[in-house]
Amino acid sequence: MHKKDLSLLILILVVGTVVAVINPRFLLVGNLSNTANQVGMFGIFSIAEAFVIIVGGIELAVGSVIALLGVLFIDLIVNRDVNWMVAFALIIAGGIAIGIMHGTLTTKMRIQPFVVTLCGLLIYRGAARYYTEDSTAGFGYGASFPTLEWLTAGRTNVLGFPLPHSVVALAIVAGIAWLVLHRSVYGRYFYAVGKNEEAARYSGIRSDRVVISAYVICGGLTALAAVLIAMYTRSISPAVHGSFYELYAIAAAVLGGCSLRGGEGSIIGVVLGTILLQVLQNLVNLLGIPSSLNFAVMGTVILIGVLADQYFVQRRQRSATARGQVGAKRSPAPLERVGAE
Amino acid sequence: MGEPFLELIDIGKTYPGVVALDHVSLSVAPGEVVALLGENGAGKSTLMRVLGGVVAPSSGTIRIDGVARTSYSVADAIAAGIAFVHQELNLFDNLDVAGNVFIGREPVHGGLLKLIDRKTLLAKVRPLIDRLGADFAPDTPLAELSLAQRQLVEIIKALSLDARCVIMDEPTSSLTLSETERLMQVIAGLKADGVSVIFITHRLNEVMQCADHAIVLRDGRMVGALTREELNPAAMIRLMIGRDLRSLYVPPAAPPGETILDVADAVTSTYPHQAVSLQLRRGEILGLAGLVGAGRTELARAIFGVDPLLAGGISVDGEPIRIASPREAIDRGIYLIPEDRKACGLLLELSMAQNVSLPDLASYSSFGLVDTVRETANADHQRERLKIRAADVKAPVGTLSGGNQQKVVLAKWLSMRPKVLIFDEPTRGIDVGAKQEIYDMLRRLSDAGVAILMISSDMEEVIGVSDRIAVMHEGRISGFLARSEFSEHNVLQLAVGHTV
Numbered sequence: 001m002h003k004k005d006l007s008l009l010i011l012i013l014v015v016g017t018v019v020a021v022i023n024p025r026f027l028l029v030g031n032l033s034n035t036a037n038q039v040g041m042f043g044i045f046s047i048a049e050a051f052v053i054i055v056g057g058i059e060l061a062v063g064s065v066i067a068l069l070g071v072l073f074i075d076l077i078v079n080r081d082v083n084w085m086v087a088f089a090l091i092i093a094g095g096i097a098i099g100i101m102h103g104t105l106t107t108k109m110r111i112q113p114f115v116v117t118l119c120g121l122l123i124y125r126g127a128a129r130y131y132t133e134d135s136t137a138g139f140g141y142g143a144s145f146p147t148l149e150w151l152t153a154g155r156t157n158v159l160g161f162p163l164p165h166s167v168v169a170l171a172i173v174a175g176i177a178w179l180v181l182h183r184s185v186y187g188r189y190f191y192a193v194g195k196n197e198e199a200a201r202y203s204g205i206r207s208d209r210v211v212i213s214a215y216v217i218c219g220g221l222t223a224l225a226a227v228l229i230a231m232y233t234r235s236i237s238p239a240v241h242g243s244f245y246e247l248y249a250i251a252a253a254v255l256g257g258c259s260l261r262g263g264e265g266s267i268i269g270v271v272l273g274t275i276l277l278q279v280l281q282n283l284v285n286l287l288g289i290p291s292s293l294n295f296a297v298m299g300t301v302i303l304i305g306v307l308a309d310q311y312f313v314q315r316r317q318r319s320a321t322a323r324g325q326v327g328a329k330r331s332p333a334p335l336e337r338v339g340a341e
Numbered sequence: 342m343g344e345p346f347l348e349l350i351d352i353g354k355t356y357p358g359v360v361a362l363d364h365v366s367l368s369v370a371p372g373e374v375v376a377l378l379g380e381n382g383a384g385k386s387t388l389m390r391v392l393g394g395v396v397a398p399s400s401g402t403i404r405i406d407g408v409a410r411t412s413y414s415v416a417d418a419i420a421a422g423i424a425f426v427h428q429e430l431n432l433f434d435n436l437d438v439a440g441n442v443f444i445g446r447e448p449v450h451g452g453l454l455k456l457i458d459r460k461t462l463l464a465k466v467r468p469l470i471d472r473l474g475a476d477f478a479p480d481t482p483l484a485e486l487s488l489a490q491r492q493l494v495e496i497i498k499a500l501s502l503d504a505r506c507v508i509m510d511e512p513t514s515s516l517t518l519s520e521t522e523r524l525m526q527v528i529a530g531l532k533a534d535g536v537s538v539i540f541i542t543h544r545l546n547e548v549m550q551c552a553d554h555a556i557v558l559r560d561g562r563m564v565g566a567l568t569r570e571e572l573n574p575a576a577m578i579r580l581m582i583g584r585d586l587r588s589l590y591v592p593p594a595a596p597p598g599e600t601i602l603d604v605a606d607a608v609t610s611t612y613p614h615q616a617v618s619l620q621l622r623r624g625e626i627l628g629l630a631g632l633v634g635a636g637r638t639e640l641a642r643a644i645f646g647v648d649p650l651l652a653g654g655i656s657v658d659g660e661p662i663r664i665a666s667p668r669e670a671i672d673r674g675i676y677l678i679p680e681d682r683k684a685c686g687l688l689l690e691l692s693m694a695q696n697v698s699l700p701d702l703a704s705y706s707s708f709g710l711v712d713t714v715r716e717t718a719n720a721d722h723q724r725e726r727l728k729i730r731a732a733d734v735k736a737p738v739g740t741l742s743g744g745n746q747q748k749v750v751l752a753k754w755l756s757m758r759p760k761v762l763i764f765d766e767p768t769r770g771i772d773v774g775a776k777q778e779i780y781d782m783l784r785r786l787s788d789a790g791v792a793i794l795m796i797s798s799d800m801e802e803v804i805g806v807s808d809r810i811a812v813m814h815e816g817r818i819s820g821f822l823a824r825s826e827f828s829e830h831n832v833l834q835l836a837v838g839h840t841v
Contacts, residue, residue, distance in 0.1 A: 183710045185702040192699060195688050201647065202685045203753070204671040204700040263690070 004257045004309070008272040011305065015279055023286040033155065033162045035282050040166025041228050042248055043274040046256075047170075047177050048221035049249035050270045054181070055214040056194045056262025057106060057113040061098070061120030062249050065222050066242035068128040069094055070230035074137045077145060084148045088227060095223025096216050098124075103212030121246070128238035138235030152231035166228050170271070173221060178267040190214060194262030244295075251302055252277055276301075344407075345370045347392075347421070347506055347537070352401035354387055354561075361387040362398070365563045367556055369506055372535040374528060376548040378577055379558035380800060380833070385541050388558065389508055392539075393425060394418035422505030426495040426512060432483055439466040439479040442498045469497045472534075473527050489520035496527065506537040513544060514634050525551055543632050543837055545574045557581055574839070582800075582829035590805050591781075594788040597808065598623030600659070601792040602644070602675070602761045607653035609639040612816025616653055619811055619818060621761060621792040626783060628807030629796045630832050635813040637796045638680055641763045644794075645677040646670040657760070671700050674760030678750050678767060680796075682743070686750045689739030693731055694720035696738055697753045723752035728778060744775025751782065762786065765796045780806055800829055814838040 020026045045062050052059045069091050076087040098120065105116045155162035181187040192200040193210045201207050230236060254260070255276060256269025280301055284294050345368035354362040362384050369375055379385050390396040391403075394415040403410045405421045432441050439462045440447075448461040466479040475493045477486060483494065492512055499507045513521045528538050528551050542548060548555055549572055557565040557580040565580040602621040609617075617640055621627055629637050642648045644655060646664040654661050657673050664670045670677070679685040687696050698705045698716045705716045720734035727748045731741055738749050747767070754762060767783070768776040783806060787793050797803045803810055810822040812835035820835040831841045 179710070185706050185709055185711055188695070188699070188702055188711060192688055192691070195690055196684070198685050199688050200699075201667055202645075202677065202679055203688075203696075204668045206666060206668050 002257070002266060002269070005266060005269045005272055007309075007312075008255060008269060008276065008305075012272060012276050012279060015276070015283065019279070019283045019286055026282065026286050029161060031282070031286075033164060035278050036167050037155075037164035037232070038278045038281070039271075039275050040164055040168075040170040041225055041232060042245075042252070042278060043170040043271050044166075044173050044228065045222050045225040045245060046249040046252035046270050046274045047173060047267060048218040048225070049246070050253040050256065050258055050265055050267070051177070051181075051190065051214045051217045051221075052113070053250070053253050053258045053260060054190050054194045054262060054265050055211050056197070057211065057214065058117060058250070058260065059102065059215070059218050059222075060114065060117040060246050061102070061124055062218075062222055063242035063245035063247075064121045064124035064128065065095065065098055065219070066226040066229055066245055067236065067238050068124040068131075069223050069226035070233075070236050070241060071128045071132055071137045071238050073227050073230050074139070074236060075131070077148075078137075078139055078143050084145055091227055092220055092223045095219040095221075095226070097219070098222075099216035099219025100212065102219070103215030106215070107208040107211050125238075125243075128241075132236075132238050134239060136235050136237045149231060152228050153234075166232070169224070169228060173224070174267055174271050181267055186210075186213075191263050194264070196263075248274075248277060251298065255302060255305060343371050345373075346406050347423070348402075348404040349388075349392065350402040350404060352388070352391055352398045352403075354391060354396065355399050361561050362391070363562045364401075365556075365558065365561075366401075367392075367539075369537045369539065371505065371537060372532050373553045374532055374538045374540060374551050376552035376555035376572075377539060377541045377558070378543075378548065378555055378581060380581055382799070383558040383581075384561040385558055386510075387561070389425075389510065389539075389541070392418065392423060392508065419502065422503055424499030424502055424504035424507050426492060426499065426507060426509045430488075430491050430495055432491055432494060434484050437480045437482050438470070438477060438486075438494055438497075439463050441483055441494055442466050442469070442479075442501050465501070466497065469500050472500070473497060473530065487520075489516050489523065492516075492524065493527065496531075500536070504536060506539060507531065508539045508541075510541045511543070511634075512540070513542060513547060514632075521547070545577050545837055548572060548577065549574070578830060578833055578837075582833055591784045593624055593626075593784070593808060595624060597625035598790070601657065602794075603656040603659070604640075604644060605654050605656070607640065607643060607655065608651040609636060609643050609648065609816070610651055611639045612636050613651055615816030617813070617816070617818055618653075621794055623790050623792055624787050626787050626793045626795055626806060626808045628803040628810040629794060629813065630798075630800075630803045630810055630836060631813035631819075632836050633798060635836070636816040637813050638765055640813070641677060641679075641765050641794070641796060644670070644763060645675060647677075671757075674758055675763070676754040676757070676759050676761070677763045678747070678754070678765065680765035680769065682746055682750060682770075687738050687746060690737050692720075692735045693724070693729070693738050693741070693749050693752075694734045696749055697723060697734075697756055700753060701757050719756055720752070723756060727752055727755070727782070742772075742775075744771040744779075747771055747775070747779065751779070755786075759786070759791050761792045761794065763794045763796070766798065767795060768797075768799065768802060800832065803832065804829065812836050 025031060045066065049059055049062060072094065073087055073091045076082040076090065077084045102116050102120060105111050106113045151165060153165070155164050181190060189205050189210045192205060193207045197207045229242065252273035253265060253270050255273030256265055258265030277298060280298050281294065284291060284297055289297065347369040349365065349367045352362055352365045365388055367375070377385050387396065391398050394413050394417055403413050410417065433444065436444070443462055443465065448458040448465070449455045450458050463479040470477065470479060473493055473496060475490065477490055483491065486494065496507060512524060516524065525547070531538055540552060552572060553569055555567045555572060555577065556563055557577065559581060567576060599622065600620045601623050604617060604619050606616040606618055608615065631637050639648065643650045646666045646669055649665070655664060656662065657675070662673060683689060694717050697720050702711060705712055717734060723729070724731060724734055729745050729748045729752065731745060738746055741749065767779055783793055783795065795806060804827050808824060810827065810832060812819050812822070812832055814836055815838065819838055820841060822831055826841070834841050
């Protein structure tokens with residue numbers, strides 16, 4: 001595990017301990033299981049975001065995509081009697097299509113990703129609200145999909161702990177993502193393009209394809225998260241469902257060591273970042289902090305974390321320079337950490 | 342013409358291990374046009390930096406209006422009326438002409454907000470525009486102006502600073518013939534107003550046209566000063582060259598083989614009206630000489646698929662191919678070692694092992710996963726073979742020296758099967774020892790059957806390493822030279838667009 005990930009883990013443990021000491025209910029199985037469920041769902045689309053950030057892009061439409069695809073999924077299985085497996089496949093295909101669109105617009109049309117995905121954020125939100133005529137989409141009485149519900153929102157007892165299946169999904173996604181990013185040829189290309197697209201191109205990497213595939217992975221994983229979240233909430237108000245989720249995702253990615261300049265970040269870090277955010281949410285609830293302060297607490301902790309990180313990086317560099325090492329500036333080397341993990 | 346107001350006397354500048362300027366003297370009288378001549382790297386830029394107060398000379402005297410200056414800063418240079426018109430113009434695209442001319446010195450209404458006084462601003466700029474006879478208005482957005490017009494904006498800016506001496510660094514290198522003619526008129530106008538011009542150029546006919554006298558630099562030394570009467574192309578070229586070239590040349594083991602790369606009537610976007618044709622044979626080192634901006638790098642980028650070809654075609658082994666991206670070039674065995682190592686050649690934060698394997702990762706992986714053992718083993722092997730001084734192939738290449746970085750770029754391609762290697766300035770920024778190792782490697786590669794195209798602005802390198810030389814001038818090939826015809830004189834003649 002990389003140093004940065006390790007310090008993030010320590011931070012989570014410290015925050016968790018403090019919360020547990022003040023309010024022991026934090027450690028109740030029910031609370032931990034619920035928090036884990038949140039981590040599972042948020043972790044998947046945070047990893048999705050990380051792929052795009054690592055190639056030097058940004059995806060702002062995550063929340064709106066979750067609303068639109070969630071609405072569509074429920075509509076397909078509840079109102080249109082589509083087999084849920086077919087519906088699931090269609091939703092994933094929808095997420096991938098959105099990814100292809102965003103990726104193509106940023107690479108082939110050379111529009112800044114911030115702008116492309118900001119437009120996506122507005123368009124998909126509007127589409128979701130229009131599609132449902134701004135009413136809540138949900139399961140009526142009698143509508144029941146036992147297998148689907150068990151698969152997505154169910155929990156399995158593991159040694160007395162009700163393990164949410166969203167966590168299982170996250171574990172599988174994170175495992176594959178880790179393999180792809182940190183071990184595979186393609187992961188190399190992601191980091192290389194994110195670091196220096198020009199040099200990557202000169203080394204024969206088809207950088208446009210790499211960038212588009214990052215958006216495609218992002219779209220597909222976001223669609224998966226959309227189904228999980230829809231099945232968990234069971235009713236979707238298209239005006240608010242999933243709003244700000246892109247910011248949770250970006251925050252988790254940044255906490256996990258991703259640089260918005262691209263070329264950096266690790267999957268373990270992103271998962272830990274997601275956990276920290278959810279523990280903080282939990283902290284607000286359990287410590288009796290007004291829930292209106294929710295975002296303020298998260299923002300403060302992220303800021304402090306980033307400042308501390310910056311401080312330690314600079315201190316390391318200074319002491320390295322003091323020792324007269326030439327290699328003092330070797331802080332980022334994202335691929336280096338691959339070996340260390 | 343009066344007494345010189347600006348005098349550089351016996352200026353020397355040494356950097357650790359390098360003598361950049363050695364006893365160079367230059368004097369400029371009001372209304373005088375002085376041409377500064379020399380090859381790439383002759384010391385012209387350093388001299389101009391001394392004049393601009395950017396670089397302090399190691400020895401010599403700077404005298405302004407007859408007063409010797411002990412210290413001389415950029416501010417002193419500006420106060421003395423010395424202004425630069427840079428080759429890459431320092432202007433703001435998002436402002437208008439007047440905004441650019443008075444940037445940082447805008448006339449303001451009083452008050453806290455310091456609102457810009459547009460009326461005064463425009464009124465101040467208008468007479469300067471008229472003075473040069475320029476065909477734009479003070480409020481024309483800069484983005485709408487051509488390169489030649491932007492140059493005039495720079496000159497206007499200089500005049501607004503009450504410049505007494507305007508230094509123009511290769512002002513005509515990107516101008517069309519008629520624009521050049523216009524600039525010549527502007528220079529004549531400045532001269533008539535008593536403003537001096539120092540004119541750096543490679544174009545000898547322009548020197549003939551406008552200069553009052555010329556000085557010629559070579560290897561940091563002043564090798565000649567020509568008066569108006571002495572200015573003729575033969576004399577200038579004779580002074581610019583004439584150095585004994587150390588003989589680097591190692592002949593090939595066997596005569597060159599069949600044509601591998603055939604570039605036919607290739608047109609790049611930089612010179613849309615010029616076509617380039619050249620053939621590269623197996624086992625041959627073809628030097629591509631020319632002045633900076635002649636279109637050599639653009640040609641290399643087009644062959645490698647970085648930029649599209651506007652017209653013309655490329656054949657490899659007699660088979661016409663279309664190269665739309667570097668990937669396709671690489672798959673054909675055409676590799677480029679780019680001029681800008683840091684931006685294009687390497688990923689500085691990645692390790693040597695990762696840089697070397699990048700274009701051919703599939704060979705180091707099974708089931709899509711990278712085998713770092715194989716990757717490291719190859720990097721270690723290349724490190725031995727190319728004598729790359731890196732303690733660890735896993736350290737970021739950014740920590741290596743320039744010469745070792747260049748060898749890592751080379752290692753990347755030598756790990757594959759090179760058919761054609763294009764070197765763009767192979768030894769720029771590299772120390773002498775590493776240079777020789779790279780030359781040896783070039784010859785070994787060509788003897789192994791690789792066809793090598795070597796772009797170089799270093800005369801010694803072009804003449805000492807190439808088997809044959811193609812010279813480019815303003816987007817076209819102005820001539821080929823066989824080994825027996827090699828001379829600095831011939832290369833330079835072709836580079837400035839003359840015939841041999």
